[in-house]
Amino acid sequence: MTERIEKLRAFLRGGGHHRFRRTPEELGLDGLSARFAAECLPDVERSARMLEALLAAEQPVILEGERIVATRTISRIPSVFTDAEWAEIKAAHTLHERGTVSNISADYEGILRDGLGARRAQIATRLEDPGLDEDGRRFLKAADDCITALQGFIARYEDCARANGLDEVAEVLRVIRSEAPQTLHQALQLLRMVHFTLWESDCYHNTLGRFDQYIYPFYEADLRAGRLDRDGAADLITEFFLTCNKDSDLYVGMQQGDNGQSIVLAGRDADGRYLFNEVSRICLEASYDLNLIDPKINLRVDKDTPLDVFEQGARLTKRGLGFPQYDNDDVVVPGLISLGYAPEDARNYVVAACWEFIIPKNGMEIPNIDALSFAGIVSEAMGHLPDFPDYDALWAWVDGRIKAECRRIASAHDRLYIVPAPFMSVLMGGCIERARDISLGGVYNNYGVHGTGLSTAADSLAAVRKNVYEDKSIGAEELCAALADDFKTRPDLYEKLRFDGPKMGLDDDAVDAVGTALLDSFAEGLKGLRNERGGIWRAGTGTAMYYIFHAKDLPATPDGRHAGEVIPANFTPSMFLRQRGPVSVMRSFSKQHLQDAINGGPLTIELDDSILRNDESVSKLAELIRFFVRRGGHQLQLNTLDKETLLDAKAHPELHRNLIVRVWGWSGYFVELDECYQDHIINRIKYKL
Amino acid sequence: MSKGLLFSIEEFALNDGPGIRTTVFLKGCPLRCAWCHNPEGWLPEPQLMRKKERTETCGFEMEASDLAARLLRDRDLFAQSGGGVTFTGGEPLMQGPFLLETMALLQDVHTAVETCGHAPEPLFRQVAEAAGLILFDIKLADPGLHRRWTGVDNVLILRNLAALKACGTPFVARVPLIPGVNDSVENMRATASLLEDAPSLQRVELLRYHKTAGAKYPMLGLDYRPGFDTEALPQVHDCFTEKGMKLLIL
Ligand code: SF4
Numbered sequence: 021m022t023e024r025i026e027k028l029r030a031f032l033r034g035g036g037h038h039r040f041r042r043t044p045e046e047l048g049l050d051g052l053s054a055r056f057a058a059e060c061l062p063d064v065e066r067s068a069r070m071l072e073a074l075l076a077a078e079q080p081v082i083l084e085g086e087r088i089v090a091t092r093t094i095s096r097i098p099s100v101f102t103d104a105e106w107a108e109i110k111a112a113h114t115l116h117e118r119g120t121v122s123n124i125s126a127d128y129e130g131i132l133r134d135g136l137g138a139r140r141a142q143i144a145t146r147l148e149d150p151g152l153d154e155d156g157r158r159f160l161k162a163a164d165d166c167i168t169a170l171q172g173f174i175a176r177y178e179d180c181a182r183a184n185g186l187d188e189v190a191e192v193l194r195v196i197r198s199e200a201p202q203t204l205h206q207a208l209q210l211l212r213m214v215h216f217t218l219w220e221s222d223c224y225h226n227t228l229g230r231f232d233q234y235i236y237p238f239y240e241a242d243l244r245a246g247r248l249d250r251d252g253a254a255d256l257i258t259e260f261f262l263t264c265n266k267d268s269d270l271y272v273g274m275q276q277g278d279n280g281q282s283i284v285l286a287g288r289d290a291d292g293r294y295l296f297n298e299v300s301r302i303c304l305e306a307s308y309d310l311n312l313i314d315p316k317i318n319l320r321v322d323k324d325t326p327l328d329v330f331e332q333g334a335r336l337t338k339r340g341l342g343f344p345q346y347d348n349d350d351v352v353v354p355g356l357i358s359l360g361y362a363p364e365d366a367r368n369y370v371v372a373a374c375w376e377f378i379i380p381k382n383g384m385e386i387p388n389i390d391a392l393s394f395a396g397i398v399s400e401a402m403g404h405l406p407d408f409p410d411y412d413a414l415w416a417w418v419d420g421r422i423k424a425e426c427r428r429i430a431s432a433h434d435r436l437y438i439v440p441a442p443f444m445s446v447l448m449g450g451c452i453e454r455a456r457d458i459s460l461g462g463v464y465n466n467y468g469v470h471g472t473g474l475s476t477a478a479d480s481l482a483a484v485r486k487n488v489y490e491d492k493s494i495g496a497e498e499l500c501a502a503l504a505d506d507f508k509t510r511p512d513l514y515e516k517l518r519f520d521g522p523k524m525g526l527d528d529d530a531v532d533a534v535g536t537a538l539l540d541s542f543a544e545g546l547k548g549l550r551n552e553r554g555g556i557w558r559a560g561t562g563t564a565m566y567y568i569f570h571a572k573d574l575p576a577t578p579d580g581r582h583a584g585e586v587i588p589a590n591f592t593p594s595m596f597l598r599q600r601g602p603v604s605v606m607r608s609f610s611k612q613h614l615q616d617a618i619n620g621g622p623l624t625i626e627l628d629d630s631i632l633r634n635d636e637s638v639s640k641l642a643e644l645i646r647f648f649v650r651r652g653g654h655q656l657q658l659n660t661l662d663k664e665t666l667l668d669a670k671a672h673p674e675l676h677r678n679l680i681v682r683v684w685g686w687s688g689y690f691v692e693l694d695e696c697y698q699d700h701i702i703n704r705i706k707y708k709l
Numbered sequence: 710m711s712k713g714l715l716f717s718i719e720e721f722a723l724n725d726g727p728g729i730r731t732t733v734f735l736k737g738c739p740l741r742c743a744w745c746h747n748p749e750g751w752l753p754e755p756q757l758m759r760k761k762e763r764t765e766t767c768g769f770e771m772e773a774s775d776l777a778a779r780l781l782r783d784r785d786l787f788a789q790s791g792g793g794v795t796f797t798g799g800e801p802l803m804q805g806p807f808l809l810e811t812m813a814l815l816q817d818v819h820t821a822v823e824t825c826g827h828a829p830e831p832l833f834r835q836v837a838e839a840a841g842l843i844l845f846d847i848k849l850a851d852p853g854l855h856r857r858w859t860g861v862d863n864v865l866i867l868r869n870l871a872a873l874k875a876c877g878t879p880f881v882a883r884v885p886l887i888p889g890v891n892d893s894v895e896n897m898r899a900t901a902s903l904l905e906d907a908p909s910l911q912r913v914e915l916l917r918y919h920k921t922a923g924a925k926y927p928m929l930g931l932d933y934r935p936g937f938d939t940e941a942l943p944q945v946h947d948c949f950t951e952k953g954m955k956l957l958i959l
Contacts, residue, residue: 527782601720603731603783634959637723643790644721644729650789 021309024085025258029310031083032266040081040093041270047077047094053102064440064457066100068162071221071443072169078220080180087189088209088259089177090216092267097222100439113437116386118272120439121459123225123280123372123388126447127381129234131214132207135200139446140167146452156455159442163452166443170217171197204253207238208260214447216267221443224272225280225373228264228315229380232285232300239299250298257299258306264314273373279314280373286329287320288349290367294322296329304332308339316342318371322349323650330642337627338638340660345375345622346645351654352377355618359558361464375562375590375655376468376620381449384462387558387619388470390429391566394538395473395587397421398480399575402503406496411485418481419541426545426557429469434552465555468619471542472563472570473587475524475594478538479579482522482531487578503576506583518580518596525593527604529611536612543616560619561591561654586703591655592624595703602627602644610653622655623648666690666702712770713807716749716799720783724914724959726821726842726881728792731780733811735796736768737803739827741860742848743935744887746922750799758928767929773807777814784818793819793841802828802836812839823883825859826866826873833869834876842911843873843880849891850899858890867903874907883914886943897948905952912955918943 021029031037044050052073056066074094081091101109109115116122131139143164147157174197181190188205195201196210211228218226235257242248248256264281271279285303286296307317319333333344349367356366356377365379372378376387401418408414438459445451445458487494494513507514522531539561546557571587580596581587588595593605602625609623627641641658648656669676673691690698714736722732737753738745745751749758755768780794787793794815801808802824812820822836823844837843847870848863849855855863873880882904886892904910923933949956 600718601731603720603729603786607782634957640721640723640729640790640792643792644786647729647786647789 021258022255025255025262025310028083028085028259029262029312032262037081037083037091037266040079040091041095042093043095044098049073049077049094049098052098053100053105056100057102057105062158063100064159064162064442067221067440068165068169068442070098070100071166071217074220075169075173075217078173080177082177082180082184082186082189086259087205087256088212088263089181089189089193090212090263092216092219092270094220095270097220099222109437113435114433115437116389116433118224119437121223121384121441121444123227123376123378123386124384124444124448124458124462125227125229125370125372125378125380126214126218126444127449128211128214128229128231128447130381130449131447132201132210132234132238135196135198135210136167136171137198138200139452140164142452143167146455149455152455159440159445159457160452160455162440162442162457163446166217166221167446170213170443173217174213201238202241203247204235204238204242204256205248207235208256211235212260212263215264217443218447219267219271221441222439223441223444227280227370227372227378228283229370230285230287230368231283231315232297232303233287233295236297236299250302253299254302254306257302258310261303261306261310261315262312265310265312268314278373281314282316282318282371282373284318284320284347284370285344286325287367287369288322288353290364294325296325301332304336304344307341307343308336311339311341313341317344318347319344320347320349321645321649325646325649327639327642327646330646331639334638334641334645337641337658337660342657342659345371346649346656347371347377348649348652348654348656350649351614351652352618355615355654358615359466359556359618365464371620374564374620375622375657376560377618379464382463383466384448384458385464385466385468385555387466387468387560388562388564389433389467391470391472391563391570392422392425392429392542393472393566393570393574394422394477394542395480395574395577396570397425398473398477399577402480402484402500402575402578405484405488405500408496411489414484414489415481415537419537422538422541423545426469426542426549430546430549430551430557433467436552461553465551465553466558467551467555468558468560469542469546470560470562470564470566470619470621471539471617472567473574474535474538474561475592476577476579476581476587478531478535479521479523479594480577481534481538483517483578483580485534486522487517499578503578506576507580514580516580517578519598521579523579523594523597525597525599525605525608527600527607532608532611535608539612539614539617543613558619559617560621561614561617562619562621563589586699590621590624590657603647606644606648606651606653610648610651614652614654618654620655622657623653624657624659627658627660661701663702666698670695670698670702710772710774711807711810712772713776713804713811714753714755714768715771715776716747716768718779722795725795725797725823726793726844727819728790729786730792730795730821731783732795732797733776733780733801735798735801735804735808738798738800738825739803739861740800740825742885743858743890743937744885744918744922746919746925747799748925748929748931753803756929758925759930773810773814777811780811780815781818787818791819793821795821795823795844797823797844800825800827802832805829805832805836809835809839812836826863826869827861828865828869830865830868830872834872837873837876837878840878843878844883845870845873845880846883846885847900847903848885850896850903854891854896858887870903874909877909879909879911880907881911881914883916885916885918886945887918887937888939888941888943889937892943892946894944894946894948897946901948901952901954904949904954910954912957913949915945915956915958917945917959 178193201207285300440457448458502510543559576583716736717734749767758767819841821842822840852862926933
């Protein structure tokens with residue numbers, strides 16, 4: 021890290037730039053939605069007008085030492101609708117989360133190749149079409165207004181830079197206002213402006229996609245022309261990463277830190293070339309040096325990825341940021357192709373805010389629209405246990421219930437309304453051609469469903485099979501009664517089931533196969549179903565926050581879990597597993613047909629940070645990750661933390677402000693989390709390493 | 710077919726030899742080192758351990774063939790990473806026949822044995838010849854101090870060390886660094902002398918004393934009064950690289 025970056029980092033971490041922030045009320049922007057309502061303004065125009073007003077109200081701020089500029093000075097983005105209007109919308113429609121466009125990946129490659137002016141020209145040409153309907157015309161005008169507003173914003177920054185004698189910055193801004201960037205500096209500045217504007221337009225979970233791939237041509241051109249050397253490029257890229265942490269406390273999400281600024285490195289192209297380039301390497305180094313939670317890094321790997329790349333990744337893991345997350349192309353790409361994605365789109369996949377696999381430019385997908393509770397279904401089956409003569413009968417019931425739940429979910433998300441996002445539309449494939457806002461759909465309109473409590477369900481079914489049907493050591497009625505009173509009168513059963521019952525994670529084929537059957541049933545249950553936008557339904561291994569909701573009212577389960585006790589997040593073993601270690605866990609969690617349940621959701625393994633004390637250990641960790649990938653695991657997240665620190669952090673948050681953890685796919689500052697999330701992290705299995 | 714008494718099998722052990730390894734802990738040890746962090750490895754019989762959540766039996770029996778079969782499940786990972794299996798304890802040579810039998814069943818998998826060296830000489834030689842790597846603990850060079858801090862003198866240990874040097878099996882010398890006990894420059898110099906003229910010595914590892922060593926004593930109903938200052942930081946003297954030995958401080 022250069023001294024310039026270090027200073028800037030310290031300034032931003034200290035929140036020195038927060039003093040420029042003002043609320044919409046202070047800026048007189050809070051009454052806009054009421055005005056829009058009075059004017060009966062169509063929604064897409066509202067989105068454009070709001071963005072115009074916000075960008076015009078932003079005050080250009082250039083911090084000391086900055087070469088990539090744009091700082092948010094408005095503390096909150098007001099809605100384009102009034103509360104009364106929202107009530108009406110909610111009565112007539114379903115909403116996804118906050119109701120605005122989120123969790124998709126823009127075509128950054130395209131905008132950096134073409135520049136803003138070219139997009140305006142494209143819109144102008146499209147507007148000449150006499151066959152356009154009124155909606156199309158209105159959308160295109162709104163999209164054009166958004167670009168114009170951004171250009172005006174850039175111009176004001178340019179003036180500010182010139183007034184401060186920052187000629188280099190001013191010149192970069194002058195170029196990118198309209199032209200396509202030619203240099204790395206210009207490309208990163210335009211990317212910053214575009215990304216800034218996505219947040220400003222109330223879109224959220226704005227991922228950054230294949231950063232190393234779309235940035236590399238600029239890096240290469242600069243080096244070839246002698247404009248920049250590797251260190252100079254690394255300095256700029258590090259600064260760009262730093263900008264992702266500048267306004268992130270204002271970005272909306274489920275929890276602080278859950279803002280979805282993920283980037284994806286490497287991957288393999290159609291010709292079989294592995295695309296780990298010098299920019300990929302710089303990204304891993306920059307993230308290591310900065311030691312900040314954004315952007316969150318995903319590394320696309322496969323069975324032939326060189327060990328050196330895994331080692332680079334393992335070195336970053338040692339930092340304790342909870343990333344990189346590893347995504348296995350050998351499983352993900354064929355999985356997406358078999359779901360119907362075009363091979364070139366499948367190969368271009370990126371990772372959404374947490375771990376869902378999405379397609380940049382062409383995907384207007386909602387990969388986290390609902391969740392199926394495996395544990396809930398198995399728990400429900402326990403109510404009928406005495407009626408099942410054998411395990412097959414129990415399984416048939418569970419299988420049928422999973423499929424019924426799939427059908428229920430698939431019909432529960434109709435009449436979806438999403439607030440138009442004309443600026444995002446400028447960055448998405450086909451919107452200008454179709455003259456339709458991205459909120460109405462893209463090339464792919466698939467929905468994804470999480471599956472919670474997989475290991476709880478598999479362990480429970482395996483325990484019932486063993487104890488009730490095979491050994492007959494516990495009677496069906498007896499087990500039902502014990503579950504009903506939460507093992508209160510049967511501590512013996514509790515001990516036996518909790519600590520000595522079969523568990524996924526021990527490389528025990530019998531129980532692992534139950535996990536496989538559950539996932540297969542889920543994938544089959546969603547197969548062939550369509551959503552109202554014509555998209556398919558994808559089954560996945562993630563849980564997002566659903567694992568908390570689904571555990572809360574869940575009665576005691578036959579894996580020895582108490583009523584209300586937590587269930588594991590994502591694709592991970594039970595908390596009661598007396599583990600042998602990460603190797604068995606990896607074996608257990610790579611046996612399933614993961615290609616068929618490829619919505620995303622990682623195996624998460626906690627590593628005690630003491631294991632990574634020397635370079636030898638880092639190389640061994642790299643080998644372990646490679647082993648998982650070669651076994652056909654689809655996604656892996658490694659956390660390093662120790663329990664004592666976490667407990668201390670809970671008791672004395674003021675002493676641990678910088679402690680970073682990752683929960684269900686995102687990193688955040690531990691002390692900023694709600695207590696239930698803190699407790700969960702503390703209780704997670706520790707590998708004694 | 711013989712049975713062994715184990716107290717743990719740990720996967721992804723990082724500091725027990727090359728590559729990714731599984732480490733097998735055999736129960737029973739002839740020494741009583743004051744700083745021992747695995748006191749549950751002392752007794753050659755199962756015993757109770759009181760943990761926070763519940764009381765557990767520490768120690769389980771396993772047939773050599775079952776243990777080997779379980780370890781062989783990971784042979785793909787061992788091959789990929791240049792790793793293998795490490796036997797430690799306790800003192801694995803306390804269960805010599807079981808150890809040798811299991812090692813033989815592991816076929817082409819690389820094996821390492823960590824030993825305190827206090828074992829009958831013919832058995833020690835047999836194990837040293839069968840293993841791919843020996844992790845040889847050297848606690849103290851002086852026989853009197855050795856007796857005081859571990860319960861036995863080091864006469865047998867040094868004879869076995871000489872045998873190890875002669876037999877040519879690659880070995881690593883491991884020295885725990887215990888503050889005020891063996892971290893003096895004199896002891897380090899003497900230790901380095903013991904390791905001279907050993908072409909098969911891979912490297913010397915100094916393992917810093919860790920306060921958590923005392924954690925398991927109360928679970929076993931034992932007092933942890935090691936007789937040295939557990940708060941002190943051990944001195945680190947490198948008397949090894951000057952003699953051409955590789956050194957790693959853990
Ligand atoms: S030789 Fe090892 S196991 Fe035995 S007492 Fe000493 S430190 Fe403990």
